[in-house]
Amino acid sequence: MSDSNNNVEIKPDEKHLVLDHNYDGIIELNHPLPSWWSFGFYGGIVFAIGYFIYYQLMGGPSLRQEFDKHYAEVRGKQEEYKKLHGGWDPNQFSAWNNPSGISAGMQVYTDNCLQCHMEGGRGDVGPNLTDDHWINTKGTPETNYTVVYNGSEENGMPAWGEVLTTEEMYQVLAYVQTFKNTFIKDGKAPQGEKVTE
Ligand code: HEC
Numbered sequence: 138m139s140d141s142n143n144n145v146e147i148k149p150d151e152k153h154l155v156l157d158h159n160y161d162g163i164i165e166l167n168h169p170l171p172s173w174w175s176f177g178f179y180g181g182i183v184f185a186i187g188y189f190i191y192y193q194l195m196g197g198p199s200l201r202q203e204f205d206k207h208y209a210e211v212r213g214k215q216e217e218y219k220k221l222h223g224g225w226d227p228n229q230f231s232a233w234n235n236p237s238g239i240s241a242g243m244q245v246y247t248d249n250c251l252q253c254h255m256e257g258g259r260g261d262v263g264p265n266l267t268d269d270h271w272i273n274t275k276g277t278p279e280t281n282y283t284v285v286y287n288g289s290e291e292n293g294m295p296a297w298g299e300v301l302t303t304e305e306m307y308q309v310l311a312y313v314q315t316f317k318n319t320f321i322k323d324g325k326a327p328q329g330e331k332v333t334e
Contacts, residue, residue, distance in 0.1 A: 242312030
C-alpha cells in the first residue's frame, strides 16, 4: 500500500480507511456505513421477520380484527356516555315541571316540534299527543323521554337527544305533558294502543 503513487493525496485522518490493494495506482478508501444506518437496515430485517412470523404464521390479528376491536371500545364508551348523560332523571323532570319550565318548554316545542305535532299537540305528521293512544310510549314523561331522546327515525320522529340541551329536553317533556288527555278538537285520529292509567 502506498499513498505516494501518482501524487494521490490522502488526508491524515483517512489513512486508516485505505484498503489494502493498489491496482495500477488506483487505491480505494472504505468509508464504513454509519452505525445508525446499519442499525436501521438490520433492525428492519429483524423487525420484518418478527412481523411476518407474528401476523402470517402465528395468526396475529388482521387489520379488520384490530379495527373491530377498537370500534367495539368506542361503542362501549358511547354507551357509557349515553347512560351517564342520556338516562331519564325524575329529579330533573320535577325541577322543570312548573309554570316557568312549562313556558320554556313551549318555546322549545314551537322551535322544534310544532311543524309535525302542531299547536296544542293536535298531530299531523306526528301523532296526536292529546289523546290516550300512544304508539311507542305510555304517555308518561319517562316513556316519552326515551322516544324524544332516541327518536323513532324509521317512522319519521327525529332523535333529539343530541340536539336539545338536557334542560330543553325536560322543559319540552313538561310542556308535552300538559297536552295529555286534553282530547283536542279536530285532532289527528288516535294511533297506537289505548293506555289506561
Ligand atoms: C319531522 C316530524 C317530527 C318532529 C319535528 C317531531 N316529531 Fe315527535 N313524532 C313524529 C312521528 C312521525 C312520531 C311517531 C313515531 C312512530 O310512529 O314510531 C312521533 C312521536 C312522538 C312521540 C311519541 C308519541 C307516541 O304515540 O308514541 C312524542 C312524545 C313526540 N313525538 C314528541 C316530540 C317532541 C317533544 C318533539 C320536539 C322536540 C317532536 N316530537 C318533534 C314526528 C315528529
